[in-house]
Amino acid sequence: MCRAASDVRRPPILGSMMGKSHALSGAVGWLGGCAGLVAAGHPVGPVAVVAGAVVSSGFALLPDIDHPGSTVSRTLGPVTRLISRSVSDAAGAFGKATCDHCDRRPGQGGHRLITHTVPFALAVFAIAALAGRVWGVTTSVVIVGFAVWLATHTALRPNTRAEIIDALIPGQVRGKRARKYAAALGSLVAAAVVALAVREVAEPGASWWWVGLAAGWGTLAHSLGDSLTHWGSPLFWPARIRGCTWRTVGTPRWMRFRAGGAVERWLVAPAMGLFGLGAAYLLLAPFARTYLG
Template identity: 35%
Template sequence: MLGVSHATSGAVLGLAVAGYAPLAFGIEPSAGSVLTFAAVCAGAALLPDLDHPSSTATKHFTAASFLASQVVRPLSGLVYRLTRARRDTGKGTHRGLTHTVLGAVLLGLGVNLASAAWGAPVLLGTLFVCLALAIKGLDAIVPGPPSLVAAAALTFAVEAYVPGGTAGTAGWLGTAVALGMVVHSVGDAITESGAPLLWPVPIRQRRWYPVGSPRPLRFRTGGKVEAWLVAPGLTVAAFVLAALVVPGVAPVLLDLRDRVEQLIAGAAMMAP
């Protein structure tokens, strides 16, 4: 899928998990926790494509992402060669290690441990990087200032002005990274090529089996189905979920609705 669809799918999943999962344990999430988790999930949904030299994450972000790609691609190729089964084909440098559930879980676990040990520097750094990636992924529909500047401003705003800030995500923010990477791979799996989500589980004598939806349901990346159905649907879902799960948003929207109704009623009374 395109960067826009990856970013919005990550935002939708992040909002749903951060908004509803804590309630199952009797915990009321703060606005800062929900927004931080959702933003990181949205940005992490572009991370797997660091294994592609022309992806948004690699080519249109920073020099650091380009260098990261130079590490990720050969590492993914090496793991592929070491673990490939008899019927596996290809090089494993794209849609390889970063497109697997295990790879996502390992990176997420690392971020969880780091955020629990070092707190704010890891939380703010992760939020900044993922916000910048998400903004860059949305640039096709929401063009604006450079992603790094916008990400820095939003990171500061979340920490300084949003109730709860990032502190409530310490020790579990890596879960957002893992979920974002997995939802990216699931998105790729429903396109024409599939993704090796279940590596290294052997399937049909292949460890890098490209898991996918039934062929009649697959669509082409950037095609009409994605442009006119998938991307708009995900965007609407993200706004609806934000209104439902981010504390403080619903009252503001209800107040805005009441004010609009009052203005309409006043205009109607003044009309001849």
């Protein structure tokens, strides 16, 4: 496969979009989808709008668990690095075993393989939807909490996360090491607070299968995002494209932008943010008006 000379300058993260852009794309896609449903005459409750956006943004970080340097792989230090390394090894071995045609870059390992496919997103959807349907609100708030926990690692700086703990036990977080642990703990606290809040406002007995939709969508949004940047994703595995089941696909090459570059930072991310804010306003303003009288 022909690679542009500019690809050599790729950062070590292997040309992944920034974690922030991935998380944003998940949430914005969810809000856009909800707005579309409302426009088509299907009401969407505020819990599904907000919790779904949160789940989508968190799960949009998940596929990069196959790369030890990604945001999601660094969330719990050595623990998540170990998980990431195992996933990467397994994905790499699976990739090798299922296609002898692959033209992968040296050092790619298991990155951008099985976790960056449509079937993987469908599996995440199926598992989460089933869990939400069978075990209802309890499982669902766990999924919401997990997503928030992931999202805080890209949405909040470590210092901000440590401040959460500092606010709870003032003056106790001293030294660099303590701040590191406090940052990890801060994410957990934020996740628990949001999860409990969702539980609090959730209608009793409501169906939660849509949590699976949000989780699956977020996972897919990640791989779609990667398809917009230079490397593309093997979205259509196990379909064989030009002899290879792991062939990366994406927008036409001239349309792809450099991961983490100016286009992403100053055009794609702000545009997504504006669209998301607009959709959130349209979706939530009516509820806010009723609530505030």
